[in-house]
Amino acid sequence: MQDNRVLSGMRPTGQLHLGHYHGVLKNWLELQNEYDSYFFVADWHAFTTHYSDKIDLEGNVMEMVVDWLAAGINPNTATIFVQSKVPEHAELHLLLSMTTPLSWLERVPSYKDQQLKLKTKDLGTYGFLGYPLLQSADILMYKASLVPVGEDQVAHIELTREVARRFNHIYGREVDFEEKAEAAIGKMGKKQAKLFRSLRKSYQETGDDEAMVKAQALLQEQQNITLGDRERLAGYIEGVGKIILPEPESLLTKASKMPGLDGQKMSKSYGNTISLRDSAEAIETKIKRMPTDPARIKLTDAGDPNKCPVWQLHQVYSDSQTCEWVVDGCTQAKMGCVECKQPVIEAAQAELAPMQERIAKYQADPELIKQIIHEGSEKAREVAVETMAEVRGSMGITY
Known part of the structure; x- marks a missing residue:
């Protein structure tokens, strides 16, 4: 591995x-x-x-x-x-x-x-x-x-x-697996070989996971054995055959908080995306057409940001001061939805502008x-x- x-x-x-x-x-x-x-x-x-x-x-x-x-x-x-x-x-x-x-x-x-x-x-x-x-x-x-x-x-x-x-x-399960494994241990040097055998015994007899980790780390440090021997010994620790295809681990990535234009997850299937190649004009048009809190029919109607997809984009792009301005302006009916959308429009345009310059360079x-x-x-x-x-x-x- x-x-x-x-x-x-x-x-x-x-x-x-x-x-x-x-x-x-x-x-x-x-x-x-x-x-x-x-x-x-x-x-x-x-x-x-x-x-x-x-x-x-x-x-x-x-x-x-x-x-x-x-x-x-x-x-x-x-x-x-x-x-x-x-x-x-x-x-x-x-x-x-x-x-x-x-x-x-x-x-x-x-x-x-x-x-x-x-x-x-x-x-x-x-x-x-x-x-x-x-x-x-x-x-x-x-x-x-x-x-x-x-x-x-x-x-x-x-x-x-x-x-x-x-x-x-x-x-x-190689026919001569154990013989090859023992020969590989012999190449590690007396001190390292003794430590490896001790860790293997500890893992197999008591299920000591820490011994397994130490033994695997010991193998990775070895300069005197081939990759094949290293994988053979990795299997020997566990009491199985040679590990030909090592088992991978999941590396959980940070979940995307990028909502689509309708509040659902951004996806081509939903038709709610902003493409990395959308022009500044297209970005502005798409965000201006976004639905907002249905309770805000007139400018004087108070709204609830949690019912508005635009608020989700503010949480991605806007700093705390802008977010406070949005909450106050929406819940107190101090501003209209078009005004609320403007910082998001500018932030998305600013994020994509340098990327689009590089896209044009590579396309050329x-x-x-x-x-x-x-x-x-x-x-x-x-x-x-x-x-x-x-x-x-x-x-x-x-x-």
């Missing part, structure tokens, strides 16, 4: 909006400075719900990467790649499907939820049922220790952990975008090739 690696992706199904920026990209901006970050455009995943839609997938992929860069994702710090440029994802998905019970996929919460929400689409497909397993393959391919997700996605990470555990149980250099995608995908593929060599070896597909 790569203890400092995170992986996250996004489907290229249309224009990015402020919900994506506040809910995902801002988290990525922090992660890229703390972790070995892999961010990918999940173009195959777009087909799980949009297989029959006429979307410009190539254009969407390019424009999504442009938006990421304009938002501040740094290709020199993070690895940016496109899923379909790393065909090993499909192979791992196929091989994992051989050991994953059908019932595990049918119980994923989003499976039925999405079918209810997207009733106009025929989602009774093999690909839609299996998309959580493709997600698992995306994650396990890079042996990422952490996957940044919102609470609604934790179930997908739990599935990934189960899939990895089952695969390791079935294929981690499509070859640079192609180069970033190519280099990132090549780097990602190097990792994927190593993982698949190990997976094939454990399954006996080496002829």
Whole structure:
């Protein structure tokens, strides 16, 4: 497992909006400075719900990467790649499907939820049922220790952990596993080997979780053993076989507080978005058309900010002084709704103006975008090739 690696992706199904920026990209901006970050455009995943839609997938992929860069994702710090440029994802998905019970996929919460929400689409497909397993393959391919997700996605990470555990149980049983593990311990040096054996014994005999943590940390420090030996010994601590695909952990991200223009969560499905590329005029028009507290029919009618979607945007964009001005002006009928909306309009315009300048700069250099995608995908593929060599070896597909 790569203890400092995170992986996250996004489907290229249309224009990015402020919900994506506040809910995902801002988290990525922090992660890229703390972790070995892999961010990918999940173009195959777009087909799980949009297989029959006429979307410009190539254009969407390019424009999504442009938006990421304009938002501040740094290709020199993070690895940016496109899923379909790393065909090993499909192979791992196929091989994992051989050991994953059908019932595990049918119980994923989003499976039925999405079918209810997207009733106009025929989602009774093999690909839609299996998309959580493709997600698992995306994650396990890079042996990422952490996957940044919102609470609604934790179930997908739990599935990934189960899939990895089952695969390791079935294929981690090398014929000479114990001999190889003992040989690897011998390479650690007498003092370190003695400590490792003591920690392993403590964990296996008393279930001491602290001993497990210390033993894993000890392995990460070793310079004299290979990555394969390290993973073999990680399994040896637990009394199982070699850990081929390490189990990732969820990294709960800060929940997005970005409401849509109607007060619901900002989503293309609801048609309530402000796109990262909306002009200043479009932003002004959209916010001016926002519904407000229905009790405020006349200017002299007092209102309740908690019943107004505009107030939710003030909570995202406005400082405490402006928020106090809004509450006073609304509840005391001191100002109209158009006046109340003006600070939000200006804040959204100010947030997007510099980003749109950078978007224009990147759009003017499509070859640079192609180069970033190519280099990132090549780097990602190097990792994927190593993982698949190990997976094939454990399954006996080496002829």
